[in-house]
Each structure stands twice: as structure tokens, then as C-alpha cells.
Amino acid sequence: MERYNVKETEAKWQKAWADAGTFEVTEDRSKPKYYVLEMFPYPSGRIHMGHVRNYTLGDMVARYKRAKGFNVLHPMGWDAFGLPAENAAFERRVHPDTWTRENIAAMRAQLKVMGLSYDWTREIATCAPEYYKHEQKMFLDFVEAGLAYRKESWVNWDPEENTVLANEQVIDGRGWRSGALVEKRLLSQWFLKITEYAEDLLSAIEGLDRWPDRVRLMQHNWIGRSEGAKVRFELEGRDDALEVFTTRPDTLFGASFCAIAANHPLSSALAADNPDLAAFVAECNRMGTSEVALETAEKRGFDTGLRAVHPLDPTWTVPVYVANFVLMEYGSGAIFGCPAHDQRDLDFARKYGLEVTPVVLPPDADAASFEIGTEAFVGEGTIYNSRFLDGLSVDDAKSRVIDSLEEMASGSREITYRLRDWGVSRQRYWGCPVPMIHCESCGIVPVPEADLPVTLPTDVDFDAPGNPLDNHPTWKHVTCPVCGGHAVRETDTFDTFFESSWYFARFCDAQGETAFDADKANYWLPVDQYIGGIEHAVLHLLYSRFFTRALKRCGYLDLDEPFAGLLTQGMVIHETYKDPDGSWLFPTEVTRAEGGKWVTVDDQRPVVVGRIEKMSKSKRNVVDPEAIIDTYGADTARLFMLSDSPPERDLEWTEAGVEGAWRFVNRLWRMMTDAGNGGGEIGPLGMARPDAVDPSVAEAERAIHKTVKSVAESIERFRFNAAVAQVRELVNTLADVPSTATGSSWLRRFGYETVVRLIEPMTPHLAQELWTRLGGTGMLADVAWPGFDPALVIDDVLTIAVQVNGKTRGTIELPRDAEKDAAEAAALELPGVVRALAGKTPKRVVVVPNRIVNVVG
RNA sequence: GGCCCCGUGGCGGAAUUGGUAGACGCACGCGACUUAAAAUCGCGAGCCUAUGGCGUGGGGGUUCGAGUCCCCCCGGGGCCACCA
Numbered sequence: 001m002e003r004y005n006v007k008e009t010e011a012k013w014q015k016a017w018a019d020a021g022t023f024e025v026t027e028d029r030s031k032p033k034y035y036v037l038e039m040f041p042y043p044s045g046r047i048h049m050g051h052v053r054n055y056t057l058g059d060m061v062a063r064y065k066r067a068k069g070f071n072v073l074h075p076m077g078w079d080a081f082g083l084p085a086e087n088a089a090f091e092r093r094v095h096p097d098t099w100t101r102e103n104i105a106a107m108r109a110q111l112k113v114m115g116l117s118y119d120w121t122r123e124i125a126t127c128a129p130e131y132y133k134h135e136q137k138m139f140l141d142f143v144e145a146g147l148a149y150r151k152e153s154w155v156n157w158d159p160e161e162n163t164v165l166a167n168e169q170v171i172d173g174r175g176w177r178s179g180a181l182v183e184k185r186l187l188s189q190w191f192l193k194i195t196e197y198a199e200d201l202l203s204a205i206e207g208l209d210r211w212p213d214r215v216r217l218m219q220h221n222w223i224g225r226s227e228g229a230k231v232r233f234e235l236e237g238r239d240d241a242l243e244v245f246t247t248r249p250d251t252l253f254g255a256s257f258c259a260i261a262a263n264h265p266l267s268s269a270l271a272a273d274n275p276d277l278a279a280f281v282a283e284c285n286r287m288g289t290s291e292v293a294l295e296t297a298e299k300r301g302f303d304t305g306l307r308a309v310h311p312l313d314p315t316w317t318v319p320v321y322v323a324n325f326v327l328m329e330y331g332s333g334a335i336f337g338c339p340a341h342d343q344r345d346l347d348f349a350r351k352y353g354l355e356v357t358p359v360v361l362p363p364d365a366d367a368a369s370f371e372i373g374t375e376a377f378v379g380e381g382t383i384y385n386s387r388f389l390d391g392l393s394v395d396d397a398k399s400r401v402i403d404s405l406e407e408m409a410s411g412s413r414e415i416t417y418r419l420r421d422w423g424v425s426r427q428r429y430w431g432c433p434v435p436m437i438h439c440e441s442c443g444i445v446p447v448p449e450a451d452l453p454v455t456l457p458t459d460v461d462f463d464a465p466g467n468p469l470d471n472h473p474t475w476k477h478v479t480c481p482v483c484g485g486h487a488v489r490e491t492d493t494f495d496t497f498f499e500s501s502w503y504f505a506r507f508c509d510a511q512g513e514t515a516f517d518a519d520k521a522n523y524w525l526p527v528d529q530y531i532g533g534i535e536h537a538v539l540h541l542l543y544s545r546f547f548t549r550a551l552k553r554c555g556y557l558d559l560d561e562p563f564a565g566l567l568t569q570g571m572v573i574h575e576t577y578k579d580p581d582g583s584w585l586f587p588t589e590v591t592r593a594e595g596g597k598w599v600t601v602d603d604q605r606p607v608v609v610g611r612i613e614k615m616s617k618s619k620r621n622v623v624d625p626e627a628i629i630d631t632y633g634a635d636t637a638r639l640f641m642l643s644d645s646p647p648e649r650d651l652e653w654t655e656a657g658v659e660g661a662w663r664f665v666n667r668l669w670r671m672m673t674d675a676g677n678g679g680g681e682i683g684p685l686g687m688a689r690p691d692a693v694d695p696s697v698a699e700a701e702r703a704i705h706k707t708v709k710s711v712a713e714s715i716e717r718f719r720f721n722a723a724v725a726q727v728r729e730l731v732n733t734l735a736d737v738p739s740t741a742t743g744s745s746w747l748r749r750f751g752y753e754t755v756v757r758l759i760e761p762m763t764p765h766l767a768q769e770l771w772t773r774l775g776g777t778g779m780l781a782d783v784a785w786p787g788f789d790p791a792l793v794i795d796d797v798l799t800i801a802v803q804v805n806g807k808t809r810g811t812i813e814l815p816r817d818a819e820k821d822a823a824e825a826a827a828l829e830l831p832g833v834v835r836a837l838a839g840k841t842p843k844r845v846v847v848v849p850n851r852i853v854n855v856v857g
Numbered sequence: 858g859g860c861c862c863c864g865u866g867g868c869g870g871a872a873u874u875g876g877u878a879g880a881c882g883c884a885c886g887c888g889a890c891u892u893a894a895a896a897u898c899g900c901g902a903g904c905c906u907a908u909g910g911c912g913u914g915g916g917g918g919u920u921c922g923a924g925u926c927c928c929c930c931c932g933g934g935g936c937c938a939c940c941a
Contacts, residue, residue: 213862214862224940226940324939330940337941345941537936654869656883657869657882666896666897725871854922
């Protein structure tokens, strides 16, 4: 019997698809379009299991939608700028460009072996000038439109990477990649005005109904809308005022101090004449923002000696502090403190002996005796100690006090967002140059469009600290495009999230002279199904949503939301292993000895099996996809990726699970190619259904129709594991039909063909090979998804459960839509029911037609 | 600290969305084939003190009926976090 030659077969069909251009697409307006996109990879050198899962999921959707008659765009490219290339340059003396291109070539070859239905003619790499020249143009358009601007600001500085980080790249006070403690520095940086779209980005989340709730919530929180008031506190003896933001204007009569951030302009001004204050400010800037630092850090303040006048009572003043817990970046960088109803303010007040006046009375408290101890009261209650606000609820007091402030012109309603503008400048080499020129006489001027792209120099030195572009002897020296005098280029490059914020549009017209043709982009976009990791829930997805709006404003396309549907896949996880010395071991270094004990392969030393965790190089719990595909083939790897867990959940990679998938691949092969072993003859191509068939054949025929229906439903709901299970169930059913049954060879033909069409999105090579061997012609990928007969997915006779008081006591067979009386009568005759009733007359019998009978005793 | 998710056999997970809990697979056991093993095929299997009882983390509730809905608790996870 011929064995399934995976390698040969998979290679054969991959070549056939490529030669035939099967997956190349154009804007075919006769079909509905469907754009499937997986988050494109960083070319790190080799694909890992996370990639395999991601692209398998995408290919499942792409091939299914294609079979359903959609014109499917399914492209792939490379997110090719980034720091690792520079690190490689430093460590291995290889140019980032060379390193990146070699990695791309290696990874492309690995992807091609997976049999993914990509239109490779659209492949892009973001490090190519043909790609990034367009984003330089976009940036100039953004500057023109007021969406990009330069400002001096306190930035997060990663001392290890020698670069600025966006807020989103600071995790727990540390650089997201280096892990180094982030410092504050004052630098001139380019920003994109994402805050201008804060409200729009927030309210549009509601319309993203095919996004996971989790991601929508994360974006919601990240934008962080707060409703409150802006309140003016005049400064006694000065002609300026302090502007504070508060979400609790109702507690204004409980104010006992004001506090400003260390970096507040007023702090800086006062510090200029006050060395003690200057020292305090410097100390605040040094303070870490890690979780530990924040929890242990005391609320500290420096009394400026200034007094702020209460906005609702000119005779009332409070002290003004510079405080280490006030953030310049949020609100106005200044607060008023109401210790009774805010924990931080309370801690601060207790430390500096400031007044604590409660102004919100808890519902069951007594006004005469209620006191604040060490915990602030932040709940709902009735306002008191607050003059004209007394007796109001918190909400009523808020709006009432804002009305008064507005009348007196000392405050107004204000909405503040946590979201900050996106700082895009990076002091790195391997990124897209910011196309700007600094001229001493003309200021900052854009590089003329005709001079784009501004390309990176190739002869750079990576050994010196800092930015190689800045260190380069000649690159930055240019003539000013306005006055012709000497000028220098901007030596910063863009944050790499810049490239990934529009690549989905470039795929619509990947080889075009312009960024993309608006007609093509408008045809393909939005991406119908985007698939990738949850780690991009905020950064990449939020930037892309903003970028799309910005591009719309600049006339590039007509679209707000780039991704209509989003699927966030779980991680691929694996057991961890350690040897007796505590060193991590690769899965290939351990094995199961007699008795189930884990030992090392080499010398049989005992192995400690640890937690099941995300695959990571440091813990060595990685499995190389290439080795798996080499052994079992791409189809087996793909099938396992789909079958064990639903996509959003983590998937544990196990050798046994892969073996299971491998067995199924071979089982299908044997079943359909070897009548002797598979159990029965397969009818000839085009064989018609016999008029008379055995009941077992008729039953299996129904199973085929039901499976066609349920597999499609499962795929539509991304329950790929269920879809695989349903196919397996059908295969079991087909195998059980006796070969002697009348109509069995017809059934096999029908059943096998159907199975092959159902598994095409999962295991495309096997499906195509079997399709051809069953007599099918051409590409199975071009064959439509099978249909089903609605009459055959509905059973004529149903098995209905019969319960007594909610406990199942047996089942009855009933024709579909049987009379309630008939169902009741049949149910009451069941021995199990008679026994459970023990001679008692049922009080009531609930009959839900075609569903259930419940006898209430 | 705030907000949000999730707890189903030895394991991954199903369950028509309130209607026979445990599909499908993994692991396991038994049998067939084999000199033997592998592969393959067949059978078995939630648990228990088994013609019955108990079972979806625990407790309560709604309902004829709850894995599914509501309340409380326990456990695990995620995101954000000196955000005024």
C-alpha cells in the first residue's frame, strides 16, 4: 500500500499554486471582497510557533472565505525597521540592511513551506525606500494639516537604548525592551496629534462590534476620558493664577491645599530663585516610576509659601505646594487637595498637618460625629459643610458648583483624557528618517517633495554611543531648501509603529508609485478580518485607527476604521524542564523513561517538569516549527494548531497532540486511497445517488449534510477546534458504514469528496492531493464550498429526553413536531418515569416540542 | 487600589445560547493482527458505597428545568495605575 509522501506532496502543490498564480488577486467587482490580514512579522531570523499559529488561523479564514465566493486579499510583508537589527550590527559586524534582508529571505522560505494562500506579488518590506518614502510624504502632509508638530517636552528616556520611548513603551517605569529604569529628559521631539481624535477614537469603539470586548475595553481605558471641571485659583499677591483640573468639584469646600507638579512652569520659575526648591524638583525628576518605587515613595511636598485664593470665597486661602505625586502630563499639572475624600490628598495632609474637612456625609453617618481617620471617604453621600451645596447629592453638587464657577468666570466644565500625543522621534539609525531640515536662518523646513525619499546612509559606525545618524560625518549636512545656506538634517527616525500604522493600506496597491491608489484602497479596505496577538491591543491598533483618520483628513482614502473585525489569538505554550543543576532544558533534550519519569536524553538524569508557560528562548521551552514541518509536514502542524484550543485561548503544544494530528492525516489518506484497508469501494466520479439505500447509508448521508452546515457555522464563529471535531466525527461515521450496505460506495464517494472540501482550509495539501486522486480536476482552492440540503439536516425522528423534576429518566423517539399529548403519553410510559413517580400522579407535564419533556411530580 | 475576564473528567476542550453535561481529541486500560514490537483496527471509561446516588470551584436564589441567568464567597488570570 502506498504511504502518504508528505514532503513530495506538499512541495508539489505549493509549486503548482505558485505557478498557477492561484492566490493572486485584483479588484474584481463581480464578487464581494474580503480582506484577511495577519499582523506582519518582525524579521527576527526564524519563524516561531506563534507565527505558525497566527498564519494558520489567517489561512483558515482566507481559504474558507475564498471557497465561499469572496474575492480574498491575503497578503504578507515584513515590519523590517527596529532595534534588533542595530544590535546585530553592533554584535556581529553585519549591516542592519544585510541582516534584515537575509532574515526576510530565510523567513519567507519558511512561510512558503507552510502552504499559506498569500498573494506574494504584494509582499512589502518597510525598510525599503519604496515603502518609507510614502510615509515621509504622509508626515509632511500631517505637518501641513497641523497633525504633526514639534515641541519641547519631558520625555521618557531609556538610558540603555539611548532613545526616547512613547508612554506606551514604558512598562512599570522600565523600557519595554531593555528593562532599564526610564529617566525624564527635556527634549525637542516630533509628535502626532492623536489627542485631537481622543473623543472620536473613544466613541467609535462602540461600532467595532467584531472586536473582542477585552480589546475594546483596553482602548477605552487607555484613552481614559474623565469628566470634571477646570478651576481657577488666583495666587495671592501675584497677577497669575493656578488652573487645576478636578473630577470632584463637589468637594471644593473641602479644599485645604493646592499642589503643582515638579515640572509645572510655576515650579520652574520659583525654583530659579530658590535653591532648596530647585533641589526638591531635581529629586522628583530622579524618582523612579516603577510599581515598587511608587508604593514605597512617600507623598512629599515643598511649601512654596504662595497662597491660592479659594474660587468661591475670596477671603479663604490655601497653601501651594510642589508635590511629587502630581503629574505634569495629566490635566493641567496642578490640583487642589481635598484630603477628606481623596486618599493621596489625605496622606499628604496628614504628613504636613493640613486641615481635613469632610464635605460628603456617608448615607448612614451622623453629621455631628462623622470623622475621617486614615482612610478617605470616596463613596456617594450627601454634601454638607459646603454652604450653598449642602444637602445635594454628589452628582447634583458637581453640576451646581460648575454653574457657579462659570457664572463667576473662575471655572468651567472640562473633559480630560489620559491619552497623550504620540511622540514619534527616535534617536536610532534603523528607522525611517524624519524628512525635515534645520536651518539657522529659516528654522525647521520640510524636505521638498521632489527630494524624497530621504534615505539612510549605508556607511555608518555602530560602535559609538548615541545616534549613528547624528555621528555620521557628512549625511546630515545639507543646503537649506529655502535660503540655500548651510543647514542640517533632522537625525531622528520614526518610531517603528509609524510603518505598521498604514501597511494594511499599502497592501492594496503594493507596487504603486504613490502610497496607494485611493480607488484600490477604498475597494479593499477596511480589513475584514485582522488576526494577531493581544499584545497589540493598545499600541499598534490605536495608532492605526488614528493614522487612518489622519490619512482620511489628508485625502488619502475615505475610511475611519481600518479593521472591521479583529481576532486576538492566544499564545503557544509548552511545559518547561530543568536538569538537576537547575538549568533549563529544551524539549528535545528530555524524554520519558520507563515508569513515566522524565529524564535527560543524553545521560538519563532526572528532569524537573515545571510550569506550562509561553514559549520563550530564555526558558528553552521552544519547539522549532521547521523541525516539526520537516517531520510531519505543514498540514499536520496546521491541523494541530487548529484542533486543540479555540483561537483566543492559549494553546499547549504537545508532542502527543501533534502525533494525533499526524494520525488523522494518515487515516484520511488510507481511507480514501486504499479501499482494502479503508473499508470499502469508492463509487466512480459523477456517480448518482441510488434511489434505494440502506438506513445506515441514509443516516450517514444526513450526517454529511449536517456536517457541511455545522463546520461552516463553526468557522464563521472562529470555533476552529469545533470545526475540526465535526469533521473527525463525520469521518468516524463514514468509516462505520458497512461496505456491504446498499449505496455504500456512492456514500463513500459523496462523503469523501465532501470531507476533502471541508478540510481544504485546514490541511490544503492533503485536501488537494486527495481531491485529485478522487478524480477532481484543477485547484481545489477554486472549488466552491459545498452546499447542503436543508431537508436533510433536519431529523424526521427525534430523540427527546424525558425528565422527572428536572432529572433525566430516559428518552423517547418521536416524529418531528409530534403532538404534545403524544409526547406526554409516551413519556409517562417510560419505566424510568414510572419508577421515579412511584405511583404518584404528576402535577404537571411540561412539553417543549422537539426539545424535552419534564414531568413535575 | 480601579476596571475586566475565567473556573466543566487524568488533560485540551464540546454543549443547538435556559432543554439528554462531558462531542472530538490526548493520555490510559483491554482485545485483534504480529514470533515480537511499532503501526493499524475493535471495545471500555465522569465519580461513588452502582438496578441507585452524586456531579460543571463553594454557598444561596430565579425557573417545570441552570455549566449557561442573578447575589455572596473562594481560586486563577488580564489590563491600567500617585490620572486629580
